[in-house]
Amino acid sequence: MTQILVQSLSGLASAASLFLVAAGLTVIFGVTRIVNFAHGSLYMLGAYIAYSLVTWLPRGHFPFWGGVLAAALAVGLIGVVVEVLVLRRIYKAPELFQLLATFGVVLVVQDVALAVWGAQDLLGPRAPGLRGAVDVMGERFPLYDLVLIAIGGAILLLLWLLFQRSRFGVLVRAATADREMLGALGVNQRRLFTGVFFLGSALAGLAGALQLPRESVNLHMDMAIISEAFVVVVVGGLGSLPGAALAALLIGQMQAFGIVLFPRITLVLVFLVMAVVLVLRPYGLMGRANAAAIVLPPEPPLRALSPKGRAVALAALLLAIALPPFLGDYALVVLSELAIAVLFAASLHFIMGPGGMASFGHAAYFGAGAYAAALLVKHFAAPMELGLLAAPFAAGLLGLVFGWFCVRLSGVYAAMLTLAFAQIAWSTAFQWVEVTGGDNGILGVWPSAWAVPKLAYAYLSLALCLGGALLLRRAIFAPLGYAMRAQRDSPLRAEAIGIDAFRVRWLAFAIAAGFAGLAGAVFAFGKGSVFPTAMAIPRSVDALLMVLLGGVQTVMGPLIGALAYTGLHEQLLRVTQFWRAALGAIIIGLVLFFPRGLAGMGPRA
Amino acid sequence: MSLLRVEGLHKSFGGVKAVQGVSLAVAAGELLALIGPNGAGKSTCFNMLNGQIRPDAGRVTLAGQDITGLAPRAIWRLGVGRTFQITATFASLSVLENVQMALLSHQRRLMRLWAPLSAEDPTPALALLERLGMAEQAARPCGVLAYGDLKRVELAIALANNPRLLLMDEPTAGMAPAERVALMALTARIARESGIAVLFTEHDMDVVFTHADRLLVLDRGRMLAEGSPEDVRANPAVREVYLGHEGRH
Numbered sequence: 001m002t003q004i005l006v007q008s009l010s011g012l013a014s015a016a017s018l019f020l021v022a023a024g025l026t027v028i029f030g031v032t033r034i035v036n037f038a039h040g041s042l043y044m045l046g047a048y049i050a051y052s053l054v055t056w057l058p059r060g061h062f063p064f065w066g067g068v069l070a071a072a073l074a075v076g077l078i079g080v081v082v083e084v085l086v087l088r089r090i091y092k093a094p095e096l097f098q099l100l101a102t103f104g105v106v107l108v109v110q111d112v113a114l115a116v117w118g119a120q121d122l123l124g125p126r127a128p129g130l131r132g133a134v135d136v137m138g139e140r141f142p143l144y145d146l147v148l149i150a151i152g153g154a155i156l157l158l159l160w161l162l163f164q165r166s167r168f169g170v171l172v173r174a175a176t177a178d179r180e181m182l183g184a185l186g187v188n189q190r191r192l193f194t195g196v197f198f199l200g201s202a203l204a205g206l207a208g209a210l211q212l213p214r215e216s217v218n219l220h221m222d223m224a225i226i227s228e229a230f231v232v233v234v235v236g237g238l239g240s241l242p243g244a245a246l247a248a249l250l251i252g253q254m255q256a257f258g259i260v261l262f263p264r265i266t267l268v269l270v271f272l273v274m275a276v277v278l279v280l281r282p283y284g285l286m287g288r289a290n291a292a293a294i295v296l297p298p299e300p301p302l303r304a305l306s307p308k309g310r311a312v313a314l315a316a317l318l319l320a321i322a323l324p325p326f327l328g329d330y331a332l333v334v335l336s337e338l339a340i341a342v343l344f345a346a347s348l349h350f351i352m353g354p355g356g357m358a359s360f361g362h363a364a365y366f367g368a369g370a371y372a373a374a375l376l377v378k379h380f381a382a383p384m385e386l387g388l389l390a391a392p393f394a395a396g397l398l399g400l401v402f403g404w405f406c407v408r409l410s411g412v413y414a415a416m417l418t419l420a421f422a423q424i425a426w427s428t429a430f431q432w433v434e435v436t437g438g439d440n441g442i443l444g445v446w447p448s449a450w451a452v453p454k455l456a457y458a459y460l461s462l463a464l465c466l467g468g469a470l471l472l473r474r475a476i477f478a479p480l481g482y483a484m485r486a487q488r489d490s491p492l493r494a495e496a497i498g499i500d501a502f503r504v505r506w507l508a509f510a511i512a513a514g515f516a517g518l519a520g521a522v523f524a525f526g527k528g529s530v531f532p533t534a535m536a537i538p539r540s541v542d543a544l545l546m547v548l549l550g551g552v553q554t555v556m557g558p559l560i561g562a563l564a565y566t567g568l569h570e571q572l573l574r575v576t577q578f579w580r581a582a583l584g585a586i587i588i589g590l591v592l593f594f595p596r597g598l599a600g601m602g603p604r605a
Numbered sequence: 606m607s608l609l610r611v612e613g614l615h616k617s618f619g620g621v622k623a624v625q626g627v628s629l630a631v632a633a634g635e636l637l638a639l640i641g642p643n644g645a646g647k648s649t650c651f652n653m654l655n656g657q658i659r660p661d662a663g664r665v666t667l668a669g670q671d672i673t674g675l676a677p678r679a680i681w682r683l684g685v686g687r688t689f690q691i692t693a694t695f696a697s698l699s700v701l702e703n704v705q706m707a708l709l710s711h712q713r714r715l716m717r718l719w720a721p722l723s724a725e726d727p728t729p730a731l732a733l734l735e736r737l738g739m740a741e742q743a744a745r746p747c748g749v750l751a752y753g754d755l756k757r758v759e760l761a762i763a764l765a766n767n768p769r770l771l772l773m774d775e776p777t778a779g780m781a782p783a784e785r786v787a788l789m790a791l792t793a794r795i796a797r798e799s800g801i802a803v804l805f806t807e808h809d810m811d812v813v814f815t816h817a818d819r820l821l822v823l824d825r826g827r828m829l830a831e832g833s834p835e836d837v838r839a840n841p842a843v844r845e846v847y848l849g850h851e852g853r854h
Contacts, residue, residue, distance in 0.1 A: 298696035298748040304723065477721040479709050486695045486706050493693035496655070497707040497762060498678040499715060507716065 002137045007256045009136065013145035015252025016152025020207035021225055022232035022244040023159060024200030030176035030239030031196045034087055034098045035412055038105035040226030042201045045109065046075045046208025047217045048117050051124045054212065061128050072206035079201020083194055089592055091193075095412050096358055100548060101591040103541055106222060107584030113219055115578065124212035144213050151210065155203070156245055163241065172196060176239050223537065227423060231274045234416045237287020246285055267427035271420045278417045279405050298489065299553035302477060320466070324458045332454040334570065336526050339458075339465035340519050341566045345546035345558035346469040347515035353552045354481050355508045356488025357407060360415040361422025362516055362543045364402065367535025368395040369517025370524040371429060374442040379435075384448040388464065388521050395517020396510050398425070403509030407502065422540055429532040441531035445524050461522050468515045469559065475511065476555055484508050516543075549590060608633050608802040609654070609770050614663035616649055623649040625826040627663075631802040633769065636793060638817035639806045642846060645823040647806040648690070651774050654804070655687055656680045667770065686763030690775040692755040696748035700739060700758050703747055704730040707765035733761045737791065753784040760792065771796065773805035777812055785809055789816045814838070822846070 025039045053067035082105055090098055130147055133140040163169035171192055174182045183189055208221070232251050236243025251270060258266045283289055305313060324332060348362045372394035373387030382390075402421040409417055429436045436442065451457050475481050487494040487501035494501050524530045533539065542565070550561025568586070572579035607630035616624040624646040631637045639647050652658040654665055656677040665673045672680055681687070695703050705722060708729055709715045727743075734740040737757045742750065747758060756776065763771060776792065777785035793816045796803045807813050813820065813834070820837040822829040830840045837843055 298746070301697060301699045301702065301746045474721070475718045477723070478719055479715050479717045479722055482698065482702060482706060482722050483710075483715045485697055489695040489697055490693045492689065493695065493759075493762070495677045496681060496687045496689075496693070497765070498681045498710040499706070500678060504716070 002139050003260075006136055006139045006141055007260060008253060009141055009149070010145060011253040011256030012149045012152075012249075013142075013252075014255055015248045016148045017207050017210060018228060018232050018252055019152050019245055019248035020155060020203050020210070021229045022236070022248055023155070023241060024203035024207075025229050026233045026236065026239055026241060026244045027172065027203075028196055028200040029233065030241075031172055031179070032087065032091060032193050033095075033179070034091070034102065035095070035230075035238075035415070036087075036200075037099055037102035037226060038082065038109065039102075039200070039204050039229060040222035040224075041106050041109035042075050042079055042204040043208035043225050043229075044113060044217075044219075044221040045078060046071050046205030047124075047211050047221060048113055048122075048208075049074050049205070050209030050212050051117075051122050051217050054125055059125070059128060064125075064128050068206070068209040068212070071209040072202045075205025075208070076198040076202030079197045079204075080194055082201075083197040086588055086592070087197070088190070088193070093591065096352075096360075096415065096544065097548065097591045099360065099412075099415060100541070100544060101588050104584040104587030104591070106226075107580040107587070110219060110222065111578045111581035111584075117217075119219065121216040121218040123216045127213045130213070148210060148214075155206075159241060168192075168195060227419075227537070228270070230416060230419065231270055234284055234413070234420075235274050235277045237284030238412065239288075240284065240286040243284055243286030264431060265427075267431055268424050271423045271427065274420045275405065275417065275424065278409070278413065278420070282409055282413060302481075302485075302555065304477070317466070320462060324455055324462075327458075329454045332458040333526070334566075336458045336461035336522075338563060338566050339461040340523050340526070341542075341546060341562040342559055343465035343468045343519040343522075344516055344543050345550070345562040345565075346472050347512045347519065348543040349547045349550070349552065349558040350472050350476070350512045350515070351505075351508050352547055353555075353557070354476050354484040354488065355505060355512075356410075356484070357505060357509070358411060358415045359406070359418040359540075360544070361418035361420070361425075361540050362512075363535045363537070363539035364418075364422035364425040365395040365399055365513035365516035366520035366523070366539060366543075367425060367429065367530075367532075368398045368513070369520030370530045370534045371436065371442070371520075372517065373521035373524050374445040374530040375435070377445050378442050384446075384451060384525055387445075387525070388518070391521030392514040392518040395520065396514030398517075399510040399513020400506070403506050403513065407505035407509050419537070419540070422535060422537070426532055426535045426537075429535060436532070439532065441529050443529045445530060446528050447525045451525070457526060461526065464522055465519060468518050472511075472515055473555060480504070480507070545587065607631060608668055609804065610664075610666045611654065612664045612666075614650065614653055614665070615661045616646075616653060616658065617661060622826050624653070624660075624823075627823065627826075627828055629804075629821055629831070631770070631804050633800045633802050634797050636796060636803045636805070636816055636818045638813045638820050639804065639823065640808075640810075640813055640820060641823035641829070644825070646826040647823055648774065649826075650823065651772060651804075651806060655685065655772050681766065684766065684769040686766065686768035686771045688756070688759045688763050688771070688773045688776055690778055692752070692759050694747040694755055694758055694762065697746065699744050699746055700734065700750070701727055701730050701743040703758055704733055704761050704765055707762045711766040730765075733764055734758075736764075736795070737761045753780050753788070756780060756788060757791075760788075764795070767799075768801060771801055771803045771805075773803065775807060776805055777807065777809055782811075785812055786815070792816070 021039065021043055025036060028034065028036050050068050050071035053070055054064055057063035057067055086101055086105065090101055127144055130144045132143050134143050134146065163173055171187060175192060232247045233244055235250065236247030254269060254273060255266065258269045262269060277284065324335065327335065344366055348359060351357045351359060369391035373391045376382035376387045376390055406414055406417050406421065430438055446452065447457055451460050483499055483504045487499055487504050491501055520534060546561040546565045547558055549565050550557030550559065572582050576582055609631045611627065611629045614624055614627045627650055629637065639650060641647055649658060653660045656675050659674045664671060667683055667685065670683065672683060695706065702722065705725060731740055731743060734743055737760055739754065739757050739761060742754060747755065750758065777788055780788065789812050792803065795801065817834060819832065820834060821831045822837060822843050824846050829846060830837050830843050
């Protein structure tokens with residue numbers, strides 16, 4: 001009984017910090033319709049700035065709490081800078097572009113934090129006077145956690161008063177309900193949006209600063225908190241403050257009791273809850289359907305390559321075939337990675353472009369293929385050939401299962417659900433140590449003897465990956481590809497001529513997953529090992545970047561995007577240790593200036 | 606013998622009784638116009654016939670088969686073509702490909718992955734486009750067509766599965782007056798040639814009284830009058846609804 005009480009108290013404490021982060025995220029979404037990936041970075045900055053202030057100031061109650069508050073305000077101002085410089089310009093861009101731009105901010109902030117505070121974990125001072133523990137029916141409970149619960153409750157109350165009683169709050173609620181109407185009534189939206197960003201960012205900063213006495217400050221805080229905050233906000237309903245509070249309570253309690261009851265699936269559990277909620281209530285517990293998503297103008301009809309384009313493609317293919325014998329081992333490895341990137345990007349483009357679906361978790365299927373092959377090799381001593389053959393089917397099967405849920409949603413909700421499923425896959429690989437080796441991965445996934453030489457493996461990668469990409473291209477020009485475009489262009493008309501959009505999307509999703517799995521298997525044998533990073537968020541973002549860099553609306557886009565992105569990545573790694581910031585800046589620039597991607601820059605047919 | 610038979614349709618949204626006890630019948634080759642002031646329940650009625658809305662009560666039968674509550678795509682498979690008030694076509698596909706989609710769907714060949722669509726024989730789709738005077742524009746993307754042309758493409762798509770019944774919601778909305786007459790004359794000719802029953806809603810009274818064989822007038826969800834254009838024109842209740850008190854003099 002006592003243990004239950006203590007667990008639920010500690011659940012309340014995590015709920016309090018989750019709520020602070022999620023409240024900012026959900027208010028920002030409600031008003032601006034932007035899912036801010038950089039919200040976790042603001043949280044991390046709050047912790048870092050609080051660390052600097054509190055260690056610099058003299059000890060004492062006032063300097064500690066003053067430092068925490070100052071950090072929150074500073075982060076609020078940083079949020080305003082981000083809003084004015086980047087987000088203000090992309091309020092009318094499609095959702096995935098917004099997500100990507102904010103991910104660019106994540107990368108920049110990571111390197112800024114690295115440059116300013118260094119890579120080592122920083123341990124801040126404990127809160128003055130709150131170091132000890134209190135006695136809760138015989139069990140000891142950290143005093144600071146009780147204070148945190150009180151602060152969480154107080155902020156909830158303050159926010160409620162702000163939104164119910166102030167003019168600003170009324171405007172925020174009105175904007176959340178109907179932004180266009182508010183604009184039509186002559187409200188200055190710019191000031192409102194900037195104000196909301198300040199509030200949301202300051203809340204994230206406050207949450208980060210309040211973590212100082214609880215855990216060390218490090219460079220991984222941003223990604224760790226943002227996936228949890230996404231879960232809370234999506235479960236509660238995007239844009240709903242009461243929803244965020246309710247979901248924070250739910251998730252906080254689940255984490256507290258999950259650790260006791262199901263210690264081995266704590267990570268999966270949270271995302272599983274999110275997936276279940278989204279399936280039962282697609283708009284979250286207290287959310288509502290939003291206005292239609294912003295879409296790009298219709299793409300031009302599909303055309304086969306012109307004779308000139310065909311000649312260029314053929315020449316490039318011949319070059320790729322003729323070149324390898326003259327390349328060194330390193331260049332051969334890069335060539336193989338390029339081929340893998342092309343297939344991975346092509347498979348994501350298949351559902352995003354012609355299919356019109358959003359996926360923020362395509363790495364799940366890449367990783368599923370990689371793990372399927374590696375597990376066959378490790379546990380059944382299967383040869384490489386069998387691994388390569390089984391991988392696309394394993395990944396395709398996973399695509400069928402996850403896709404059954406995901407293809408019903410669209411826009412931000414689809415992006416969030418695909419992300420949740422990818423995190424489930426990642427958590428499984430990470431926590432199921434006996435089978436997957438956990439963080440240590442699976443080693444010794446080597447190719448068969450004939451494919452061990454780098455030259456042979458480069459040819460094998462080229463054959464499988466370019467072959468796979470060509471098959472996908474063929475499907476785009478076949479009736480299924482047209483049916484995908486048809487249901488994307490007009491769901492109403494598609495239904496009225498007997499097209500079952502669900503089946504078309506589902507099949508497309510599974511096909512894309514299968515080919516991503518093939519890419520993953522080729523990747524696994526090339527590296528000789530598989531780690532959970534194969535299905536982590538950054539890999540999903542890689543694929544998205546390649547597709548968006550190349551342009552969603554062109555069939556050749558993923559090819560160009562994969563080559564450009566992989567090349568860029570290599571170069572950045574070589575020239576600067578701050579390659580993340582450089583990449584982030586490039587992503588932001590790309591979204592701001594070339595929303596059609598590189599391949600879309602040329603004259604349109 | 607009526608092709609489409611509708612008996613006692615009811616639909617409420619919350620407390621609003623949108624449609625209350627509408628019954629109608631359309632025979633092959635006949636054009637029935639569903640008219641009424643805004644809010645009369647025309648669109649609700651329409652959307653219950655094609656499966657977009659499930660009625661609270663009532664029955665819809667097509668050639669004797671009960672189709673009440675079937676999904677739109679299932680109703681289409683039974684031979685019901687449909688055009689929308691705001692045209693719905695595939696903007697990134699060419700005019701020809703738009704029609705080919707409907708033909709392929711009709712033949713259940715849409716899920717194919719290998720042979721490209723361009724290898725498909727364009728003759729049947731071109732023949733449909735020819736019938737509607739759109740063959741010259743077959744290669745243009747639907748996204749760039751003029752509105753009147755889009756309406757004709759929609760009609761070509763709707764005719765692709767040799768429908769027995771055409772449901773046309775405001776077929777001439779947004780068109781220039783001359784185009785309206787031309788499109789409805791064409792529709793009427795095709796309907797009579799091929800024995801297709803046509804049920805359409807329309808705001809333009811010129812179009813209605815020129816082309817409809819019979820009219821059904823709805824007002825606030827109820828049937829107000831039914832009959833030939835002359836009968837309806839002379840009906841005092843209809844005059845009252847459309848003209849207000851002026852009709853009583």
